[in-house]
Amino acid sequence: MKFKTFVTSPSLENKAFLALMIAASLAFVWILLPFSGAVFWGAVIAIVFMPIYVWLLRKWKQRRTLAALATLFLVVLMVVLPMTLLTGMLVKEGAALYQRVQSGQTNFVRYFEQVVAVLPSGLHDLLKHFGLTDVSELQARITEAIGRGSQMIATYVYSMGQNALDLIVGFFVMLYLAFFLLRDGAALTRRIRAAVPLAPAHRQHLAVKFITVIRATVKGNILVAATQGTLGGLAFWFFGIQGALLWAVLMGFLSLLPAIGAGLIWLPVALYFLVTGAIWQGVTLIIYGVFVIGLVDNVLRPILVGKDIQMPDYLVLISTLGGMAVFGISGFVIGPVIAAMFMAVWDLFATAREEALATPEPREGDTPAGPATPEA
Structure with a gap:
């Protein structure tokens, strides 16, 4: 193929455009990675609450912005606030349990001893074979596990405090994206469907x-x-x-x-x-x-x-x-x-x-059937 023919061929233009489209898509995904969780849950919120948005849209005579804002308010009221309150109560309950374990008020080793004491001899021997009846070793394992768990929780809480700004930004990105997906989701969905080569x-x-x-x-x-x-x-x-x-x-x-x-x-x-x-x-x-x-x-x-x-x-x-x-x-x-x-x-x-397999392929030499013609 001559160089002039190659550089002016529609095939080259199509391949170049496809490569550019893939590169642009990958770059777009790359810049969204820091907020991938916020983007994902924003899309999920829009999909899950879309029926409520559609119902409000009918009630309010196609006022899209107002219906999207009202739906977002319901999301905050029904999901965000209860989850925030539950998280606070859970942290308090977890801290209280940790203090009880540390003080010995809650002793998992004692509970285990009570269970082992009433087990049948065969099952007791099986546990002994795996070293699960050694109370001192079990106590060391539980203490180590609690220490690792408390360290992980402390690290997680510290990282949340250090990344508080990122959490707040991600939260507002999620709600912001959910608002626009609710309001403009139908048009965006039609556009995506039209672009998918299927x-x-x-x-x-x-x-x-x-x-x-x-x-x-x-x-x-x-x-x-x-x-x-x-x-x-x-x-x-x-x-x-x-x-x-x-x-x-x-x-x-x-x-x-x-x-x-x-x-x-x-x-x-x-x-x-x-x-x-x-x-x-x-x-x-x-x-x-x-x-x-x-x-x-x-x-x-x-x-x-x-x-x-x-x-x-x-x-x-x-x-x-x-x-x-x-x-x-x-x-x-x-x-x-x-x-x-x-x-x-x-x-x-x-x-x-x-x-495709149920449809027989035409054999070579076959001609499509046409209307019958009377003999001369």
């Missing part, structure tokens, strides 16, 4: 799947977590367990994991009651955990999460764990979204392949 039906299917999964994951998981945490905290308060609020928050957080969630907290407590002679407390807590706390997970989660995202529980569990391992707390949304998009893309591919 078939219109595929674009529509993937967009609906993406929005559905985010709404179902956020609303469903948060509602399940809040319900299970509240029910578990009330049970712990009823039985006089210290730090009920802290354990309630832990149960709520762990309930993000389907099936196993809150049981990781209330089941060991129930077993402790049983092995230490508090039979009615242990039996009551097990019944309450299985048929009340567990019922929330078995009834609400399939309705709010599984029904909409159409994923089996094991895939939701694996994608949630993997997402949180990679992306932190935001992973409980990102993980299922990636899994759902993975399933949707491969489902589209499989469907298109089946349709």
Whole structure:
């Protein structure tokens, strides 16, 4: 190919434009990385609260700015303020628990000794084989773990104080972005769909799947977590367990994991009651955990999460764990979204392949059938 032909070819122009577009997109993502969390949660807030915005928009005769501001006010009132109050109470409860452990008022080693003392001899020998019955070693391990935990908390609190300005800026970036995504989200969505080089039906299917999964994951998981945490905290308060609020928050957080969630907290407590002679407390807590706390997970989660995202529980569990391992707390949304998009893309591919294989290809020499002509 001659040089003049090469430099003036449309193919070169298309490749150059594609390279420029990719470079500009990567540079844009790079400059957003410091506020990636704020951008992500701003988009999530806009997607989750979009139905409220649309309803207000109809009520207020298409006044977009006013409807977006009102929706944002509801976000602050329903989400931000309760989370701020809960965080303050949780910090206070955690500090009180740490002081009780340090003073010996709460002694996990003593609880462990009480459990080991009533175990069958076979199980006791098994624990002894793994060195779990050595009280002094166990005390050293617990003390070391508490020390590491307290150090991590102190470091985290110190870093929050040092980065207070970044937190405040990120918070306002999140709300600012959510406002504009609410107000101008429909036009932006149409523009993005038009730019995506996919078939219109595929674009529509993937967009609906993406929005559905985010709404179902956020609303469903948060509602399940809040319900299970509240029910578990009330049970712990009823039985006089210290730090009920802290354990309630832990149960709520762990309930993000389907099936196993809150049981990781209330089941060991129930077993402790049983092995230490508090039979009615242990039996009551097990019944309450299985048929009340567990019922929330078995009834609400399939309705709010599984029904909409159409994923089996094991895939939701694996994608949630993997997402949180990679992306932190935001992973409980990102993980299922990636899994759902993975399933949707491969489902589209499989469907298109089946349709292509079911349609016979024309053989060489075949001519398309035309209208019959009468013989002469």
